[in-house]
Amino acid sequence: xxxxxxxxxxxxxxxxxxxxxxxxxxxxxxxxxxxxxxxxxxxxxxxxxxxxxxxxxxxxxxxxxxxxxxxxxxxxxxxxxxxxxxxxxxxxxxxxxxxxxxxxxxxxxxxxxxxxxxxxxxxxxxxxxxxxxxxxxxxxxxxxxxxxxxxxxxxxxxxxxxxxxxxxxxxxxxxxxxxxxxxxxxxxxxxxxxxxxxxxxxxxxxxxxxxxxxxxxxxxxxxxxxxxxxxxxxxxxxxxxxxxxxxxxxxxxxxxxxxxxxxxxxxxxxxxxxxxxxxxxxxxxxxxxxxxxxxxxxxxxxxxxxxxxxxxxxxxxxxxxxxxxxxxxxxxxxxxxxxxxxxxxx
Amino acid sequence: xxxxxxxxxxxxxxxxxxxxxxxxxxxxxxxxxxxxxxxxxxxxxxxxxxxxxxxxxxxxxxxxxxxxxxxxxxxxxxxxxxxxxxxxxxxxxxxxxxxxxxxxxxxxxxxxxxxxxxxxxxxxxxxxxxxxxxxxxxxxxxxxxxxxxxxxxxxxxxxxxxxxxxxxxxxxxxxxxxxxxxxxxxxxxxxxxxxxxxxxxxxxxxxxxxxxxxxxxxxxxxxxxxxxxxxxxxxxxxxxxxxxxxxxxxxxxxxxxxxxxxxxxxxxxxxxxxxxxxxxxxxxxxxxxxxxxxxxxxxxxxxxxxxxxxxxxxxxxxxxxxxxxxxxxxxxxxxxxxxxxxxxxx
Numbered sequence: 001x002x003x004x005x006x007x008x009x010x011x012x013x014x015x016x017x018x019x020x021x022x023x024x025x026x027x028x029x030x031x032x033x034x035x036x037x038x039x040x041x042x043x044x045x046x047x048x049x050x051x052x053x054x055x056x057x058x059x060x061x062x063x064x065x066x067x068x069x070x071x072x073x074x075x076x077x078x079x080x081x082x083x084x085x086x087x088x089x090x091x092x093x094x095x096x097x098x099x100x101x102x103x104x105x106x107x108x109x110x111x112x113x114x115x116x117x118x119x120x121x122x123x124x125x126x127x128x129x130x131x132x133x134x135x136x137x138x139x140x141x142x143x144x145x146x147x148x149x150x151x152x153x154x155x156x157x158x159x160x161x162x163x164x165x166x167x168x169x170x171x172x173x174x175x176x177x178x179x180x181x182x183x184x185x186x187x188x189x190x191x192x193x194x195x196x197x198x199x200x201x202x203x204x205x206x207x208x209x210x211x212x213x214x215x216x217x218x219x220x221x222x223x224x225x226x227x228x229x230x231x232x233x234x235x236x237x238x239x240x241x242x243x244x245x246x247x248x249x250x251x252x253x254x255x256x257x258x259x260x261x262x263x264x265x266x267x268x269x270x271x272x273x274x275x276x277x278x279x280x281x282x283x284x285x286x287x288x289x290x291x292x293x294x295x296x297x298x299x300x301x302x303x304x305x306x307x308x309x310x311x312x313x314x315x316x317x318x319x320x321x322x323x324x325x326x327x328x329x330x331x332x333x334x335x336x337x338x339x340x341x342x343x344x345x346x
Numbered sequence: 347x348x349x350x351x352x353x354x355x356x357x358x359x360x361x362x363x364x365x366x367x368x369x370x371x372x373x374x375x376x377x378x379x380x381x382x383x384x385x386x387x388x389x390x391x392x393x394x395x396x397x398x399x400x401x402x403x404x405x406x407x408x409x410x411x412x413x414x415x416x417x418x419x420x421x422x423x424x425x426x427x428x429x430x431x432x433x434x435x436x437x438x439x440x441x442x443x444x445x446x447x448x449x450x451x452x453x454x455x456x457x458x459x460x461x462x463x464x465x466x467x468x469x470x471x472x473x474x475x476x477x478x479x480x481x482x483x484x485x486x487x488x489x490x491x492x493x494x495x496x497x498x499x500x501x502x503x504x505x506x507x508x509x510x511x512x513x514x515x516x517x518x519x520x521x522x523x524x525x526x527x528x529x530x531x532x533x534x535x536x537x538x539x540x541x542x543x544x545x546x547x548x549x550x551x552x553x554x555x556x557x558x559x560x561x562x563x564x565x566x567x568x569x570x571x572x573x574x575x576x577x578x579x580x581x582x583x584x585x586x587x588x589x590x591x592x593x594x595x596x597x598x599x600x601x602x603x604x605x606x607x608x609x610x611x612x613x614x615x616x617x618x619x620x621x622x623x624x625x626x627x628x629x630x631x632x633x634x635x636x637x638x639x640x641x642x643x644x645x646x647x648x649x650x651x652x653x654x655x656x657x658x659x660x661x662x663x664x665x666x667x668x669x670x671x672x673x674x675x676x677x678x679x680x681x682x683x684x685x686x687x688x689x690x691x692x
Contacts, residue, residue, distance in 0.1 A: 160634070160635055160670060161635060162635045162638055162670060162672070163638070165633065165635040165636065165638065165639070166635065166638035166639055169636055169638075169639035169643045169647075170638070170639040170640045170643055209591075209612070210612075211612075212611055212612050212613070212614065212633070213614075214614070245555075245591055245612075247593050247594055248593055248612055248613060265558055266555070266556075266557075266558050266591075266594055267558070267594060268558065268559075268560070287511065287558070288506070289506055289507060289508045289511040289512065290511065290515055292508055292509070292511065292512035292515075292516075293511070293512055293515035293516040294516045297515045297516055301515075324506060324508060326508070
C-alpha cells in the first residue's frame with residue numbers, strides 16, 4: 001500500500017520540504033469539464049453525490065486530465081444535512097433550497113443528527129477512490145457550521161445573510177444550539193470520510209468573510225473548532241480551513257484548530273503568512289478570474305503566487321476560490337505544469 | 347444663507363470638533379420607506395432620477411423622517427453613463443443591464459462623454475434641495491470607474507467580474523482607456539452636482555473590494571484619483587470614498603485623494619483608523635444586517651461603533667453598506683436619536 005504521508009500535498013500541509021509545490025483546484029471536478037457534464041447528465045446534484053460510481057468517476061476526472069497533486073471528493077456541503085433528514089435540494093442555477101427554514105429554538109431542537117449509515121454511499125466512493133488514486137491523496141470536506149447555518153436559516157443562498165445574523169445577534173442561545181448541531185453533522189460526515197480513507201480534510205466556511213473578527217470569534221469560531229478539533233482527536237489527517245474574503249479572519253481560522261489556512265486572492269500569500277501563527281502553511285491563491293486572461297498573464301500571476309508562497313512555512317497552490325464554470329480546462333492543465341516545473345522550493 | 351461649513355457633517359469630514367457625531371445612512375432614500383415606494387410608483391428608476399420633483403421629494407423623505415445630518419441626492423451610479431448616451435436601463439430585481447457590453451478598444455473609443463446639459467434635471471433638483479434643506483447639507487455622489495466599468499463590461503451586475511478582470515489583465519491599454527472615459531463621466535457628473543450646490547461628494551466604488559491591493563493600485567487607483575483630484579481642483583467640498591470588503595484597500599483609497607474613508611462592517615473603525623493616513627476621518631460602519639436584531643442589541647452595537655469611531659480623527663456614523671430593503675424605518679429613527687444623544691466627543 002502506498003504511504004500517502006510522503007506525498008507532496010501531505011508534506012506541504014505539514015510544512016516539510018517538498019519535491020514541488022503541490023497543486024489542486026477547488027471545484028476542479030465540476031461544470032468546467034465536458035466529461036463532468038456528461039457524467040452528471042440527467043442526474044440531480046445530491047442524487048449524484050450518493051451514487052458511488054458517479055462520485056468516483058467525477059472525482060477522478062480532473063486527476064486524469066490535469067495530473068493535480070490531490071483529488072477532492074465530489075460532494076456538496078449540504079449533502080450531510082440532507083442525509084440527516086432535512087428537506088432540502090439543490091436547484092440548478094440557484095443552489096441549495098431548504099423547504100422549511102430553521103429559525104426558532106423548536107426548529108433547531110427538531111434538527112436530526114447524521115446517522116453515518118445515511119452517507120454510506122460516500123464511504124463506499126471514498127474506498128473506491130483510494131484504491132484507484134494510488135499515490136494521489138484524496139481530500140475530504142465538509143461545510144462549516146456558519147455557512148451551513150446560513151443556508152438553513154435563509155432557506156437558500158443569500159448575499160446579506162440578514163436572517164442568519166438576526167438570529168445570531170438576537171437569540172444567541174438558539175444560534176449556538178443551531179451551530180453546534182451543524183458542527184456535529186459536519187464532524188460526523190468528516191469522520192465517515194476519514195474512516196473510509198481520505199488523507200486530508202478541508203472545512204469550507206465559504207461565507208465567514210461576511211463577519212467581523214469579533215462576531216466570528218464569538219459566534220462561529222467555537223463551532224468550527226468543534227469540527228476541527230473533533231477530527232484532530234479522531235485521526236492524524238491535516239485539516240485545511242478556507243473561506244472567501246477572510247483577510248481579517250486568517251489568524252482566527254487557524255486558532256480554530258486548522259493545520260493549513262486557505263486564502264482567497266485578496267490577500268497576497270506573503271501577507272497571509274504574517275497573519276497566521278508561525279509554522280502554519282497556506283493554500284491559494286490565484287484569482288479564479290485571472291485564468292481568463294491570456295496565458296502569459298496567467299503565467300506571470302501564477303509565478304507571483306509561487307514566489308509569495310515561499311514566505312509561508314508550506315504552500316499548497318490553488319485558486320483563491322472555486323474554478324468558475326466557463327474556465328478553459330487547458331489553462332488549468334498548463335497551470336499544473338507551470339507549478340510543477342517552476343516551484344520555488346525554499 | 348446658511349453656512350453649511352459649520353454643520354456637524356462638514357466639521358466631522360474636516361476632523362474638527364463636532365456638537366454630536368453626524369449620522370446618515372447610505373440608501374436612506376429607498377425601498378425601506380413606504381413614502382419612497384409611493385413616490386416611485388409607476389416610474390422607472392432612471393426616469394425618476396431625471397424628474398426634479400421626484401428627486402427632491404425622495405431625497406427629502408429620510409431627512410424629514412429621521413432627522414439625519416445629511417441628505418444624499420437620490421440618483422444612481424449609472425445615470426450619468428445613460429445620460430451620456432449609453433444604452434442601458436435598470437431592471438427591477440436585477441440592476442443595471444447594458445444593451446451592448448463594452449469589451450473592445452473600438453467599444454471604448456465609441457463611448458460618449460457626458461454633456462452637462464444631459465443631467466440638467468439633476469442640477470435643477472440639487473438647487474431645489476439646497477433651498478429646502480436649509481441647514482442640512484446635501485451629499486452628491488458618483489460611481490467610481492471600476493464599478494462603472496464592471497457594469498459596462500459584464501453587461502449587468504456580476505459577482506465574479508470575470509470579463510472585467512479579463513480585460514484589465516489581458517488588455518491593459520484598453521482597460522485604462524475605458525476607466526479614464528468613465529472617470530471623466532463621473533467627474534463631469536460630480537462637477538454638475540457641486541456647481542448646483544452639494545456640500546460633500548461620495549465616490550462609490552462598491553466592488554473595489556473584489557481586487558487585491560496590487561491590482562487596485564495598478565488598474566483602479568489612478569482613475570479614482572482622476573475623479574477625486576478633479577473635484578479637489580474644482581471646489582472645496584469634502585470627498586468621501588467608499589467600497590465594500592475593502593479592508594486591504596483603505597489606505598490606498600485614501601491615497602487616491604479622499605478626505606474621508608467609508609468603511610464596511612468587517613473592519614472595526616479603530617482598526618480602520620490605523621489603516622488610513624493620520625488625520626483622515628472615517629465613515630461607518632454598523633452592519634446593515636444588525637438592525638434586524640432586537641433594539642438592545644442594535645443599541646449596544648451602535649455604541650460600540652461610536653466608541654471605536656473616537657479612535658479616528660473624525661467620525662461620520664453610517665451603516666457599513668446601504669440600508670437593506672426590509673429594514674424597519676423605526677429602527678433607523680432610533681439609531682439617529684441614539685447617535686445624537688450618546689455621541690462620544692473626544
